[in-house]
Amino acid sequence: MPESDLSPLHAVLEELASQGRAALLPALHAAQDLYGHIPEPVAFEIGRVLRVPLAEVHGVIDFYALFSREPAAKTVIQVCNDPVCAMAGSEEFLKTLRRQNVTVHQAPCLGLCEHAPAIIVREAQRGHVKPGKITETIGEAPRSLLGGDIALLTRNCGTGRATALLEYEAAGGYLALRKVLTLPPDQVIAEIKASGLVGRGGAAFPTGLKWEGAAKATGERKFVVCNGDEAEPGTFKDRVIMEEDPHGVLEGLIIAAYAIGANKGYLFIRGEYHRAFKTMAVAVAEARAGGHLGASVLGSDFAFDVEVRRGAGAYVCGEETALFEAIEGKRGFPRVKPPFPTTHGLFGMPTVINNVETLRNVPLILTLGTARYRSLGTEKSPGPKLFCVSGDVARPGLYEVPFGVTIRHLLEDLAGGIRKGHRLQAILFGGAAGAFATEKDLDVRLSFEDLRAAGLPLGSGVVMVFDESRDLRDILLRLARFFAHESCGKCYPCQIGTQRQMEILERIAAGGALLSDAACLSDVGWTMTDASLCGLGQTAASAVISALKLWPRLFEGR
Amino acid sequence: MDTPVQLTIDDQAVSAAPGTTIHKAARAAGIVIPTICYHDYCTANALCRICVVEVEGSRTLVPACVAFVAEGMRVRTQTERVRRARKNILEMLASTVDLSEAPEILALMKEYGADAQRFPGALKRDPPLVDDNPMYIRDYAKCILCWRCVQVCASDAQYTYAINFEKRGFHTQISTFFQRPMPLTTCVFCGQCVGVCPTGALKSRRAWLLEQGMLE
Ligand SMILES: Cc1cc2nc3c(=O)[nH]c(=O)nc-3n(C[C@H](O)[C@H](O)[C@H](O)COP(=O)(O)O)c2cc1C
Ligand code: SF4
Ligand code: SF4
Ligand code: FES
Numbered sequence: 066m067p068e069s070d071l072s073p074l075h076a077v078l079e080e081l082a083s084q085g086r087a088a089l090l091p092a093l094h095a096a097q098d099l100y101g102h103i104p105e106p107v108a109f110e111i112g113r114v115l116r117v118p119l120a121e122v123h124g125v126i127d128f129y130a131l132f133s134r135e136p137a138a139k140t141v142i143q144v145c146n147d148p149v150c151a152m153a154g155s156e157e158f159l160k161t162l163r164r165q166n167v168t169v170h171q172a173p174c175l176g177l178c179e180h181a182p183a184i185i186v187r188e189a190q191r192g193h194v195k196p197g198k199i200t201e202t203i204g205e206a207p208r209s210l211l212g213g214d215i216a217l218l219t220r221n222c223g224t225g226r227a228t229a230l231l232e233y234e235a236a237g238g239y240l241a242l243r244k245v246l247t248l249p250p251d252q253v254i255a256e257i258k259a260s261g262l263v264g265r266g267g268a269a270f271p272t273g274l275k276w277e278g279a280a281k282a283t284g285e286r287k288f289v290v291c292n293g294d295e296a297e298p299g300t301f302k303d304r305v306i307m308e309e310d311p312h313g314v315l316e317g318l319i320i321a322a323y324a325i326g327a328n329k330g331y332l333f334i335r336g337e338y339h340r341a342f343k344t345m346a347v348a349v350a351e352a353r354a355g356g357h358l359g360a361s362v363l364g365s366d367f368a369f370d371v372e373v374r375r376g377a378g379a380y381v382c383g384e385e386t387a388l389f390e391a392i393e394g395k396r397g398f399p400r401v402k403p404p405f406p407t408t409h410g411l412f413g414m415p416t417v418i419n420n421v422e423t424l425r426n427v428p429l430i431l432t433l434g435t436a437r438y439r440s441l442g443t444e445k446s447p448g449p450k451l452f453c454v455s456g457d458v459a460r461p462g463l464y465e466v467p468f469g470v471t472i473r474h475l476l477e478d479l480a481g482g483i484r485k486g487h488r489l490q491a492i493l494f495g496g497a498a499g500a501f502a503t504e505k506d507l508d509v510r511l512s513f514e515d516l517r518a519a520g521l522p523l524g525s526g527v528v529m530v531f532d533e534s535r536d537l538r539d540i541l542l543r544l545a546r547f548f549a550h551e552s553c554g555k556c557y558p559c560q561i562g563t564q565r566q567m568e569i570l571e572r573i574a575a576g577g578a579l580l581s582d583a584a585c586l587s588d589v590g591w592t593m594t595d596a597s598l599c600g601l602g603q604t605a606a607s608a609v610i611s612a613l614k615l616w617p618r619l620f621e622g623r
Numbered sequence: 624m625d626t627p628v629q630l631t632i633d634d635q636a637v638s639a640a641p642g643t644t645i646h647k648a649a650r651a652a653g654i655v656i657p658t659i660c661y662h663d664y665c666t667a668n669a670l671c672r673i674c675v676v677e678v679e680g681s682r683t684l685v686p687a688c689v690a691f692v693a694e695g696m697r698v699r700t701q702t703e704r705v706r707r708a709r710k711n712i713l714e715m716l717a718s719t720v721d722l723s724e725a726p727e728i729l730a731l732m733k734e735y736g737a738d739a740q741r742f743p744g745a746l747k748r749d750p751p752l753v754d755d756n757p758m759y760i761r762d763y764a765k766c767i768l769c770w771r772c773v774q775v776c777a778s779d780a781q782y783t784y785a786i787n788f789e790k791r792g793f794h795t796q797i798s799t800f801f802q803r804p805m806p807l808t809t810c811v812f813c814g815q816c817v818g819v820c821p822t823g824a825l826k827s828r829r830a831w832l833l834e835q836g837m838l839e
Contacts, residue, residue: 105800105801108800108801109800112800118777118784118787118809119784119800119808119809120784120785120786120787120798120799120800120808120809121784121787122800123787123789123798123799123800123801124787124788124789124798127788127789127790127798128788128791134801379791396788396791401668401669401686401689549792549793550792551792552791552792552793553791553792554768554788554790554791554792554793554794554795555668555670556669556670556671557670557671557672557673557712557715557716557767557768558672558708558711558712558715560768560792560793560795561712561715561716561718561719561793562715563792563793564745564746564792564793565715565718565742565745568742568744568745568746572744579743581743585741585742588707588711589711589715591704591707591708591711592707592708592711592712592715594683595675595683595684595704595707595708596672596675596683596684596708596712597672597683598669598670598672598686603683
């Protein structure tokens with residue numbers, strides 16, 4: 066599209082205009098798709114029609130990695146360059162790309178770790194790519210790799226395609242919602258509280274308490290939001306659920322809305338997850354046509370509808386308040402808390418925001434009943450849990466187990482152990498924001514309480530495995546690059562600390578550590594941990610600090 | 624009036640109205656908590672984190688400029704953890720921007736024993752000075768991203784919205800729409816941004832010319 070032709074843009078803006086600023090990200094996505102970038106006259110029109118000050122339009126374009134003010138080549142390809150893909154050969158792949166006429170973005174973890182090395186070409190996810198000519202059919206189309214002791218959360222997954230509404234209902238889907246619509250909302254909340262469900266997005270907050278807080282809060286409107294912004298390196302569980310069992314997530318969201326009295330919901334999906342976005346959008350359309358959404362949900366007097374939104378390339382927008390800012394059409398700066406979302410959330414209104422996996426648990430709890438649900442897992446960590454196993458194991462993939470099995474069981478019995486001819490060096494637990502485990506931790510049970518006692522964060526369920534041949538300094542550098550790239554820049558400890566941490570690790574990885582480097586790294590790390598505004602900065606040094614404790618010699622300088 | 628809450632700050636009993644920040648409650652009790660980004664007439668966004676204090680029971684340190692007092696709260700403003708964070712933030716700031724015209728920050732560096740050379744080989748933010756209008760210059764090599772100029776230009780005062788951010792993270796800069804020269808923006812040259820800038824990054828053009836010896 067020549068950028069002088071603004072008519073297709075006007076057609077889009079006409080539809081979005083009534084939403085005002087809240088439509089800024091959708092408008093910028095449309096412009097980026099139409100013109101391949103967002104030139105000045107286009108940005109000007111968007112600001113004028115949506116009534117957003119021009120300087121702020123500029124600020125929003127610049128915040129999100131998927132928007133660009135500069136033109137790019139026709140073929141844009143995103144190559145994951147985080148630890149697991151790097152170990153599987155993404156660097157070699159990148160080298161061959163430089164000789165072809167494509168625009169290459171080195172992307173943060175694309176959430177395809179079980180298919181490493183992974184890329185996205187023109188919206189298509191491709192795994193196990195090898196150096197060669199770039200087409201949409203390079204490598205393989207990733208198919209979900211599932212395993213585990215149970216298949217409750219993943220009961221409709223593993224087919225390689227989305228479960229349609231009719232299939233979902235034939236397998237007992239939406240029965241939980243039908244039941245819920247006959248109960249008073251506080252009884253639904255009581256059930257969720259009794260189940261002991263805690264959030265699976267990383268912060269492990271009790272879901273029932275969160276719902277109760279929002280139900281009791283006063284506000285002229287209330288919202289529910291599904292956090293599908295999954296971008297923690299090593300995490301791919303939410304992608305698999307959204308791609309293959311969209312109604313399982315949607316049903317959970319509708320139940321949450323009924324419980325707190327919300328009439329509008331948002332599904333916010335990571336910008337790089339094209340397939341999950343399309344799948345969820347289709348599911349919402351199916352649900353609307355089937356009467357599961359709309360002015361009268363399944364014939365009841367409860368009205369609820371959902372809007373599906375795309376993120377635009379910012380890991381920090383997984384942080385709940387930054388995600389609200391993104392929906393509101395702003396830069397994804399996390400807000401100061403308190404106040405918390407249950408009283409002051411999206412558009413300042415009481416809001417429940419839950420992770421995809423959390424919401425998938427909801428219909429399960431209501432169909433199984435609390436007692437059967439709690440018979441899985443441990444007393445303090447009831448229920449099933451998804452783990453994203455990647456790296457140097459025989460069978461990387463998504464594993465569903467009851468809480469309480471050991472790390473050894475997950476790695477050896479389920480994932481087939483360390484790849485042939487190698488031995489375990491380290492496991493990064495919980496994601497880039499996690500900590501390292503070693504051989505001595507293998508018999509720790511996978512539950513919130515056991516992991517906490519062992520000093521390991523459960524995080525988003527990441528289990529990234531490294532054998533003895535891997536250079537941990539290189540792994541740490543990649544994690545540090547990720548955080549430096551993703552820091553929003555709002556607060557000083559993280560804005561500057563992620564940059565300094567990366568610079569020091571660059572020196573260490575290159576074998577040129579200074580005598581002062583270990584102490585500087587530790588100080589920067591603790592300052593970010595103690596003084597940063599949001600969870601990103603507070604955990605940006607977590608893996609580094611754990612490595613400093615476990616392997617001080619890695620950091621020795623001259 | 625609401626009944627005041629009772630708390631302790633550095634073991635001193637303090638009483639303050641609910642809704643008072645720890646920073647203000649301490650100030651009223653004669654305890655100085657340092658600040659950098661905070662400004663009495665701007666919305667506080669808790670950016671610099673130099674005001675962090677230890678609050679009993681809190682996992683992380685707490686920014687005193689935005690955190691409210693609470694009944695029975697126990698606050699410590701000079702613990703080792705607090706001092707390490709403050710010193711380190713100052714050192715990181717000094718490794719990033721030109722603080723030569725920020726006397727308050729320089730005084731804090733002295734007070735906390737911060738070493739400006741702590742990070743050898745550190746990347747600085749050093750963009751060229753912008754001299755694009757008759758009223759003021761913008762020298763972002765001195766900008767500490769306190770957001771005050773952006774805020775007074777927007778809803779904290781003037782509602783002109785001429786400036787906002789470019790890029791993100793460490794590389795964030797203050798910018799106009801597509802870097803247009805200031806006269807081609809909504810700027811009305813009210814000068815409020817220059818007035819609140821704490822580091823000399825924004826300066827009246829006349830003062831700047833005088834410094835350069837280009838004006839008598
Ligand atoms: C930097 C950062 C990134 C996050 N990313 C995600 C994410 O991708 N998905 C998610 O569900 N939660 C993420 N969270 C946690 C959310 O802030 C929030 O706690 C969560 O969505 C709440 O849902 P839950 O209670 O169901 O876990 C992130 C937090 C931080 C600090
Ligand atoms: S910790 Fe990092 S990501 Fe979070 S607000 Fe501060 S700068 Fe932004
Ligand atoms: S230019 Fe001055 S007022 Fe504006 S953000 Fe930078 S330091 Fe603060
Ligand atoms: S003064 Fe409190 S964060 Fe800057």
